[in-house]
Amino acid sequence: MALVRRNILMDNQLCVWCDIEEETVEHIFTGCVISAGVWNGVSRWCRIPDIFAFHVKDLVNMHEVCGTSGIKKAVLHGVIIIACWILWRARNDKIFSNKESKVVDLVADIKTLGFLWYKHRCKEGVVD
């Protein structure tokens, strides 16, 4: 996250997705229409109540407060971290390659990576 902050806060440019709000860490991960769509998809996929996050720390603590426990809690935490990474990658794709990202594609990527991550964790015997 330290790296993320350093990259973003150097100049105050507008968000690459909505072109309305100033691009901040909070906006990219929680405030933008793109991130809102992604969290909506994630909460439906994980069958948890809608994710309403206003700060990055809300996301990092989400698995603690949404009523899950045990394995599901660990998995949810992993999925949220993956989703943050996917959002960040999509933001960079737009800036450096001018590649548009659709919410549905981002959610699909999160599902694929989340599943691979889960399988890997099972193999390690961390969750099963």
Ligand SMILES: [Zn+2]
């Ligand atoms: Zn935006």
